[in-house]
Amino acid sequence: MAETLLEVRGLSVFHGRVQAVENAGFTVASGDVVALLGANGAGKSSLLGALMGLVRGSHGEIRFAGQAIERLPARRRSRLGIGYVPEGRRVFPGMTAEENLLVASRDNADARAARLAEMYELFPRLGERRDAAAWQLSGGEQQMLAIARALMPRPRLLLVDEPTLGLSPALAAVVTGVLRDIAADGAAVLLAEQNARAAQAACDRALLMRLGSLVGEGTPQELEADERLTTVMMGG
Numbered sequence: 001m002a003e004t005l006l007e008v009r010g011l012s013v014f015h016g017r018v019q020a021v022e023n024a025g026f027t028v029a030s031g032d033v034v035a036l037l038g039a040n041g042a043g044k045s046s047l048l049g050a051l052m053g054l055v056r057g058s059h060g061e062i063r064f065a066g067q068a069i070e071r072l073p074a075r076r077r078s079r080l081g082i083g084y085v086p087e088g089r090r091v092f093p094g095m096t097a098e099e100n101l102l103v104a105s106r107d108n109a110d111a112r113a114a115r116l117a118e119m120y121e122l123f124p125r126l127g128e129r130r131d132a133a134a135w136q137l138s139g140g141e142q143q144m145l146a147i148a149r150a151l152m153p154r155p156r157l158l159l160v161d162e163p164t165l166g167l168s169p170a171l172a173a174v175v176t177g178v179l180r181d182i183a184a185d186g187a188a189v190l191l192a193e194q195n196a197r198a199a200q201a202a203c204d205r206a207l208l209m210r211l212g213s214l215v216g217e218g219t220p221q222e223l224e225a226d227e228r229l230t231t232v233m234m235g236g
Contacts, residue, residue, distance in 0.1 A: 002029040003065075005157055005188045006051070011060035013046045013212075020046035022212045024060070028157065028190050033183045035199035036192040038209035038232055044192035045087060047209070048159045051190075052084045053077045064157065083155030087162040087192075089142040093135035097126055097145055100134055104152040119148040122178060140171035147178065158182060160191040164198045176202035196233050200224075208232045 120127030
């Protein structure tokens, strides 16, 4: 049985007086891809930000690999093995693609070179564009770069916010396929998505989020017949 890597209990997130997430609870196991599905404004980004330690005003229990981390700053959570890909492909535009990757590594030169080679195998297009400035990359290439940069430190858990946003169906399929490859290597992936079709193609299990609350979960097959999926994705 796969190890339960992330365990969340009673997690609530506030932005000032506004509650963005209410009493969320779920688990993610090693090797799993779990999708967090919901319309814009459902609270998905706030939940991921709280897991990474980037959002103030969160309350509840977050355990990673058996350790309570809810009081730890983001940098400590990163060093424990949590990677984060924010919405919007926030790459360093003035650096080359390869420099974006190198800056994320804490390894020695030999290990860093080996990890670069692994990223170029995972994303062949990045290998072809390694010397291009990040601002010159296409939207899909920038998304690949953002994911690869988060993978450079070898996280055990990868949090990914809206990875297919603005991508063509073909590029979205490439990105979600890579997420499956990452999980096949033993890491866990939790992705927030508005694109239910793309997310369901990648995930083992999906959590439905509406107005800050988790309102259902299931496998992609189970959710196909669940009327709540349509309601949630429409923001109703």
